[in-house]
Amino acid sequence: MNNQIIVAIDGYSSCGKSTLAKALAKKLHFIYVDSGAMYRAVALYFLRHKIDLKDHDKIAEALKNIHLNFHSRDYETHITLNGEEVSEEIRQMHVAESVSAVAAIREVRLEMVKQQQRMGQTKSIVMDGRDIGTAVFPDATVKFFMTADPKIRAERRYKELLPKNPQITLEEVFENLAHRDYQDTTRIESPLVRADDAIILDNTDLTPGEQLLFALSRVEPFL
DSSP, X not given: OOSOOEEEEEESTTSSHHHHHHXXXXXXXXXXXXXXXXXHHHHHHHHHTTOOTTOHHHHHHHHHTOOEEEEEETTEEEEEETTEEOTTGGXXXXXXXXXXXXXXXXXXXXXXXXXXXXXXTTSOEEEEESSIIIIIOTTOSEEEEEEOOHHHHHHHHHHHHTTTOTTOOHHHHHHHHHHHHHHHHHOSSSOOOOOTXXXXXXXXXXXXXXXXXXXXXXXXXXX
């Protein structure tokens, strides 16, 4: 590898962005940065501290007290919120229901983008999210935009949530994804859009292995 490489993976909720990003980072020995986990951790902090999402002074003050870090354990990336491991709690439904609203707040996005850009200054990274190829790293080496059939996405997410949320229904998950899609694509601050130079990856009928091979074939020319 001759140069520092940044791979940006954007797309809708539950399209397998993190599955691909983790596999790609592991294969290429890059650092994996889960931007979605950062927004989820902020949402968790806001929920715990009952931060009013319309009170911009309280939001600005809260952001000063939020310190996020990533660390690897057992080949998995974990996130800590002010030193507390929150990787599992941020995946709970109550956090999922508020994360898009939190991520739409300008102060939150500016702070997270600042932290994300700092992570990409010195090492080759793979980062997934909603605005990585448009707002965070518009000059990324390779950009992917992931999509899949909404029903397939809901089924995948349902299977993922069911073991820890046995009371959840497929309909709830489908409605949550539809709501998040609407919020992500219509928000004023850095909405979810495909960058002009992003490679579309529709994985409706692809296995994780097949989508990894597809992505590797696009990144390898830059190694």
